[in-house]
Amino acid sequence: MIEKMQFLSITGPKDDIDRAIEQHLSKYEFQLESTMTELSETTGLKPFIEINPYRETLNKATQLMSAMGAKETKTDSSMDVKEAVALIDDADAKIKEAEKSLEALNKEKTQLQALVDQIVPFNNLGYDVHKLLAFKSVKYRFGRIPVDYVEKLMQYTYDNVNTIFYECKKDQDYVWGVYFSPKNEIAKIDAVYKALHFERFRLPDEYEGTPEEALALLTKHIGELDAKIKEKQSEIDHVLSSKKEKILAAVAKLKQFSKNFDIRRLAAVTGADKKNFYIICFWMTARDAKKFKAEIESDPNVICLIHDDNKNRVSQPPVKLRNPKLFKPYEMYIRMYGLPNYNEFDPTIFVALTYSFIFGWMFGDVGQGLVLVIGGFLLYHFKKMNLAAIISMAGVFSTFFGFMFGSIFGFEDVIEPIWLRPMSKMTDLPMIGRLNTVFIVAVAFGMGMILLTMIIHIINAAKNHSLGDLCFDTNGIAGLVFYGLLVFAIVMLMTGHSIPGGALLAVLFIIPLLCIAFKEQLTDLCEKKKPAEKTGPVMIVVQALFELIEVLLSYFSNTISFVRIGAFAVSHAAMMQVVMMLAGAESGTPNILVVILGNLFVCGMEGLIVGIQVLRLEYYEMFSRFYKGDGREFEPYNTKQ
Structure with a gap:
């Protein structure tokens, strides 16, 4: 069987449209039609153009829900839309503030970890790195050289130039170490090492002591940062978990209001200044139309018209099938x-x-x-x-x-x-x-x-x-x-x-x-x-x-x-x-x-x-x-x- 459909239009003060939609129209199934198209022969109508104020907040709410790993659920919430907006804005601000701190901590940790990676190969150098800076006549360079060039280095440099290479660590590809050279010959020595594919590292000079001592200090600092990162992450998790139910309710409310607000795209507005009125046209089943009409009659700010003549409609009645469950x-x-x-x-x-x-x-x-x-x-x-x-x-x-x-x-x-x-x-x-x-x-x-x-x-x-x-x-x-x-x-x-x-x-x-x-x-x-x-x-x-x-x-x-x-x-x-x-x-x-x-x-x-x-x-x-x-x-x- 095909459900009998009826074409309806409602009108009321422009600034009352949200209340009318939320209080009355949203309770029923209805198919919107373009009011400007349906009433094309009516003069004095113009499109209802406004920017959706809930869309940005809804995006925030959706991100919060995604961060919680929660799925959207149907929530019968009496939460007011203003309360929902305030809740999401507050939670989002707290989360972003915590995330900003978390980002700074992670950045500092990354920098320290990079220093650790530079120092580890020279851990066996039992000399205070900071004291190397006090050398006046000798220059030093930390770095690594491919294993294949080490033998050439030993054969050439020791016989021809004034330099000493101290090996700190070796693997199958590279040898890490430090070379020393007189200050007045450092330019020539640097050129020789570059020719042998020596890759220079600049060790941090803000730590005193041997590389082993510097490494211990960096490791301790990284551990302190990990504790702070964990604390900030717990703070974010607490904000999300403590307000999970309210956030889900706010998401449902904002989605509903955002969707209701989008009805304006197919609505029209008439009049001028603050005395203008909205008009919304839509199809509804005859059974729902009867209930809707009866409900609207008690609302002085909403006028509902049922148009029985479908012959002159721009849009043809939509079809809704209603058959026994067996068929x-x-x-x-x-x-x-x-x-x-x-x-x-x-x-x-x-x-x-x-x-x-x-x-x-x-x-x-x-x-x-x-x-x-x-x-x-x-x-x-x-x-x-x-x-x-x-x-x-x-x-x-x-x-x-x-x-x-x-x-x-x-x-x-x-x-x-x-x-x-x-x-x-x-x-x-x-x-x-x-x-x-x-x-x-x-x-x-x-x-x-x-x-x-x-x-x-x-x-x-x-x-x-x-x-x-x-x-x-x-x-x-x-x-x-x-x-x-x-x-x-x-x-x-x-x-x-x-x-x-x-x-x-x-x-x-x-x-x-x-x-x-x-x-x-x-x-x-x-x-x-x-x-x-x-x-x-x-x-x-x-x-x-x-x-x-x-x-x-x-x-x-x-x-x-x-x-x-x-x-x-x-x-x-x-x-x-x-x-x-x-x-x-x-x-x-x-x-x-x-x-x-x-x-x-x-x-x-x-x-x-x-x-x-x-x-x-x-x-x-x-x-x-x-x-x-x-x-x-x-x-x-x-x-x-």
């Missing part, structure tokens, strides 16, 4: 094809019944049907999959037809069929001969479904006031008369009766076909419209002739298409017969493992194929006759993220 999963198939427009017939229940019935007919087996029922139910119960619910419902009808066909897990000698066995039951038809009964019933069922969908099309056309579709369409009154008379004639002939009034019947066949062939011309004539294009009478007749041939072929192909129902019923029985043959059922002691595997294979493979084929029948043989599926879904503003 709701089948809305998935409706959405796959397209939602019905507001004036269309909602085919959800129709699809639920016909899909399940046809599936069961094509896949009739008591045992396999029960497997589908139980498996689908469990899957839907735990995973909430709509397809699982559909499978379970289809399994009910499979079980029903299993009793009708006398089949349980492929065994056809356990229970007697209530109706017939698909492979063996035959029927003699006049002028045709002997045919499988299931095929005949399937075609008859198809004829009935086509007639039913034609009636639905006529109802839809009447609701949309479409005269051409109502009277002259292939699926309208003309099509219903023609196809109905054709079905009547076929039934009379196949049951051995004569057709009464042959000449009259022929006339009744011809008139609907002519109406279908000249649909456009007859529609223009009845609605007193001029043809969009002037076409000569010859072209009109030729075009009508080809369209008529196409219509007749479509009637025939659509009807014959329902043979697949009987074909799959027979093929299912045939496949299970093969399984029984492979299991050796003829000997009286079938192989249970083969029976189980065969049933699983048939249940899986044929169940999938049958499901697709039934959906094809729904879409191509039934939906195409009455359904457009061009509706737009009702999207409540207050449930969007």
Whole structure:
């Protein structure tokens, strides 16, 4: 079923819009429309343009919530929005102040750690680094040199230049150390060492003592910084943990108010200075509209208007489906094809019944049907999959037809069929001969479904006031008369009766076909419209002739298409017969493992194929006759993220 929708507009003083939205509108599901578009013919309106004051605070609140590692929850909070803003600003300020101190401490720690990394390689130098600064005639350089160049250093420098290299640490790649040189030769010595890829380090001179003593002092200082960092982090954690519930409540409140404030984007404002008023236009279900109207009547600052005439609306009514819980999963198939427009017939229940019935007919087996029922139910119960619910419902009808066909897990000698066995039951038809009964019933069922969908099309056309579709369409009154008379004639002939009034019947066949062939011309004539294009009478007749041939072929192909129902019923029985043959059922002691595997294979493979084929029948043989599926879904503003 499609919920009845109503178009509403509310207005009140501009500065009262937040209260009106929060106190009244936010309680209901509503779909906003652009007020400027809906009231485009109204003069004196202008867009409602204001900057959202809650967005920045909401961003802060979201960051705080992320820092806590908490997820957003629905909180029924009576917290005032001003309280929420003050709470978030205060918590954010404290956190930022603590983070600033934390950043400074971490920066200082990083610098000290870098000093430690520089001193560690020279830890074995048992000399006061600070005293090196007092040397007046000797210069020193700390650094490292690649291992490959150490030997060259020893060979060259000791014999040719005045320098001493003291090794402090060595690994597989580098040798760390310090070299000394007379002050007057330091430039030359530096050049020599650079040529040997010596990488100079500048040790800090603010610490006295040996590198080992300096390292101990730095390590102690780093430990003190770690304690301060931990203290600051605890301070941040305390702010977050102590106010967690309030912050979450503030996030919910700010998100609500920020979202409500954004309604202004689609609202309009009228008047001038401080006497202007807001206008908000939206769709709401008729049930909610009645409650909303009654609630607003007690508020002197809000005026609500319900517009019953949807014909002159810029926006078409949105569609909200409301079906019983049993049939709701089948809305998935409706959405796959397209939602019905507001004036269309909602085919959800129709699809639920016909899909399940046809599936069961094509896949009739008591045992396999029960497997589908139980498996689908469990899957839907735990995973909430709509397809699982559909499978379970289809399994009910499979079980029903299993009793009708006398089949349980492929065994056809356990229970007697209530109706017939698909492979063996035959029927003699006049002028045709002997045919499988299931095929005949399937075609008859198809004829009935086509007639039913034609009636639905006529109802839809009447609701949309479409005269051409109502009277002259292939699926309208003309099509219903023609196809109905054709079905009547076929039934009379196949049951051995004569057709009464042959000449009259022929006339009744011809008139609907002519109406279908000249649909456009007859529609223009009845609605007193001029043809969009002037076409000569010859072209009109030729075009009508080809369209008529196409219509007749479509009637025939659509009807014959329902043979697949009987074909799959027979093929299912045939496949299970093969399984029984492979299991050796003829000997009286079938192989249970083969029976189980065969049933699983048939249940899986044929169940999938049958499901697709039934959906094809729904879409191509039934939906195409009455359904457009061009509706737009009702999207409540207050449930969007």
